[in-house]
Amino acid sequence: MFAKLFSPVRIGSIELANRIVSTGHDTVMAEEGHVTDRLIAYHQARAEGGAGLIVVQVSGVHETARYTSHMLMATSDDAIPGYTRLAQAVQAHGTRIFGQLFHPGREIMETDDGTAAIAYAPSAVPNSRFRVMPIPLSLNLIAEIVQGYADSAARLQRAGFDGCEIVASHGYLPAQFLNPAVNLRDDDYGGPLANRMRFLVEIAAAIRHATGPDFAISLRLSGDERDVEALDQSETVAVCRHLDTAGLVDCFHVTAGNSASLSGAIHIVPPMFYAAGYTAPLAAQVKAAVGRPVIVTGRINQPQEAEAILAAGHADLCGMTRAMICDPEMPAKARAGAPDRIRACIGCNQACIGHFHRGYPISCIQFPESGRETTLAPRKTRTATPRRILIAGAGPAGLKAAAVLAARGHAVTLCEAGPQAGGQALLAQLLPGRAEFGGIVTNLLREVREAGVTLRLNTPVTAELVAAEAPDRVILATGARPRAPAIETEGAHVLDAWAVLRGEGNPGSRVVIADWRGDWIGMGLAEKLARDGCSVRLFVEGIAPGETLPFYVRDEMAARLHRLGVEIRPYARLFGADSDSVYFTHSASGDAIVAEAVDTLVLAQGHDSNRDLAAALAGWPGRVEIIGDALTPRSAEDAVLEGLKCGIQD
Ligand code: SF4
Structure with missing residues (x-):
């Protein structure tokens, strides 16, 4: 070979x-x-x-x-x-x-x-x-x-x-x-x-x-x-x-x-x-x-x-x-x-x-030990006090924490409420040209298997389950939900970005995407919908689309949007929508911006953390930690790093 x-x-x-x-x-x-x-x-x-x-x-x-x-x-x-x-x-x-x-x-x-x-x-x-x-x-x-x-x-x-x-x-x-x-x-x-x-x-x-x-x-x-x-x-x-x-x-x-x-x-x-x-x-x-x-x-x-x-x-x-x-x-x-x-x-x-x-030391989204060979990586040592650990949520943070903890000798059960592990990485891979992003799930799942983690799919973690299993430690990696801004949308057809990605709902032919976070979702969705034949306008609240992305990814995505004729409007803060228009204010001047002749407003407005289980476990006497999107909306990189940091602790 x-x-x-x-x-x-x-x-x-x-x-x-x-x-x-x-x-x-x-x-x-x-x-x-x-x-x-x-x-x-x-x-x-x-x-x-x-x-x-x-x-x-x-x-x-x-x-x-x-x-x-x-x-x-x-x-x-x-x-x-x-x-x-x-x-x-x-x-x-x-x-x-x-x-x-x-x-x-x-x-x-x-x-x-x-x-x-x-x-x-x-x-x-x-x-x-x-x-x-x-x-x-x-x-x-x-x-x-x-x-x-x-x-x-x-x-x-x-x-x-x-x-x-x-x-x-x-x-x-x-x-x-x-x-x-x-x-x-x-x-x-x-x-x-x-x-x-x-x-x-x-x-x-x-x-x-x-x-x-x-x-x-x-x-x-x-x-x-x-x-x-x-x-x-x-x-x-x-x-x-x-x-x-x-x-x-x-x-x-x-x-x-x-x-x-x-x-x-x-x-x-x-x-x-x-x-x-x-x-x-x-x-x-x-x-x-x-x-x-x-x-x-x-x-x-x-x-x-x-x-x-x-x-x-x-x-x-x-x-x-x-x-x-x-x-x-x-x-x-x-x-x-x-x-x-x-x-x-x-x-x-x-x-x-x-x-x-x-301007800070390089690493890897999938392997945050890279570049941290003198700090975090040496702490992946075998534990002297093996514990029974229950992790709720098999997104990138939960997968990484599970793999590291199990490799260190803990008995780890990883529960995922849905039928598949991977969290938002499963959505990211649905965007044009980003199928490879799903590799992060493949790789983390292999590490979880090799480390001997017990993975249970279709298993939401509840307070009752925690009480029945009585683990020594519970780690909540329960992710986030799409954020719905408090705006007037009476009469408007509004879809959430995640739903559009999953193919749920009909966006029509004239779409406005309101992108608050400036990450891969707004730009990726704009490309996907434009490729599907829609006329797409991408309104971003910041100074440019993809502001939070690495330059070379952002620039390539911008080039692809340009070729597809997607109209990009910066400095646009979402204000409201009605049956055929979406209203923004210029985020620097406060002036009104109106997008007319709109079939659907697609919201790419970031996420709200899901800490329902944390609230339900408020009275539980054991050790509870929160990581990943459940703590505050995270990038996949942040989530995996947090999984590592959690995993090296006893
Ligand atoms: Fe890691 Fe992504 Fe860089 Fe590859 S491109 S080394 S997966 S951070």
Whole structure:
């Protein structure tokens, strides 16, 4: 099983035990530019789980390279002790380690003190996503930055790293030099391709000169930047061919996307709307042009997908980063012939890249132990005082709490009032393009089974049941109900979002959705109804639809709504409805907004917690806890994390 994936491969003089790569990704675990214990523990978990190669997140090569306040910097020897501890922790498990060398050019995201970012780029061409106007690089500064790449690579080498990766993907500085839409220079670094690739060639040559032939050099490029100002794909291949012939790099790493635009940035971490391994044809183009190994990255979540890409000859190694954020033991499980035990990533982007965009350490919606290797994960120890625990509600919070408590040695009974476990995740998977979201239920149910939980469906927990079972501890994960706002709707046809999702009620052909929470429900329903042929207007109370969603999910959903002709109105606070109109007030000005010619008002107004059982158990003397939506409306991520926190307590 997975013979190709688990066959060794060489990158330069470095041999990897298998072809599974944890690619460079920001973790928000660096502090003041340095490696932390938390970052080491995070990567150590992936090495223990069997990754062949870990490429550590970007390290800035020059002071002008600081693109976030929480990145690594390889600009000083002070960084070497931290890198050394990281390298040793990863290599102790037979995993190889590379470090990414990085300069963002004009793709500056933030400063650490709130001042306007100063960006340097080949030319003064603004960035449309971060709205930065860069300063053109002087020749002296170009030379300084090239030397910065070489010095940084040498520091990684002194720290014991096996290699480095030049980040020329996603429109970062080396790609900006390559791209004639962004590089308008008329000196030796602009004009014909031979000039535009000069910066990259100088970087690779300087690194090789500084580190010698045994330190592996990978080059990461976007095979397709998916932007109106994108690099020409044939030129990208020509650049790879040139560096291959010159022997300046040891492998090529092909991905997609461009940080400079919303349409391109989605492909940095493609959400679930994209097919598994959709970038493989891009890698195949590069592979056909070069004689060195090619890594491909792009939503390769399962070993079966990786094996198929390798077997087809599209690439030599597969980047499977989120697959290992979600399940660090993915390689070991695949190698053991147990792929069914893998907790498959669902491409939701909520806790991995979603956390990065909010500036806090990455994790996983399904496996909150990720990123918490030094805090919560070590507390999943066997209990010294086993108890009988009754959990009411088999949504994500109840499932996670049950699995953790039972794995720790408690006797757990999990009761679900309905015929199916899963809670609101069952509804989320009904939306267009989100069928994979149901994977969270599949995965949690498997963990519940493996831990030995007794699961009872169609079993509402009542005060009588609690009295009869007499558990030591009751955990209420009873979820929430749709919130019905106190507004006048006389004569109006009003449906709740959940009911529409379940196919209950006829929304007619002219629908207004009133979205209060700004999550997946409003946008997802708008898409579903538009696809069903309805004319849809989406009124959101905040400044934009999907405000609470991870950027890359939100932006993709916004693109889909745009294509379907859904009208979006922000700042709209629901006021009332009648037989053919819905009334809003502008949430900033208070002015009236009227939507006329409406068949149905669909309410996506959030949820009210269901704590009926808590009230019924008020006099019960045992220990009662409330988690998940039953405590206060939660995202699936919040609910699973709360289940974990509940589960590690005795
Ligand atoms: Fe995958 Fe979602 Fe977990 Fe990210 S948060 S690793 S996309 S399941």
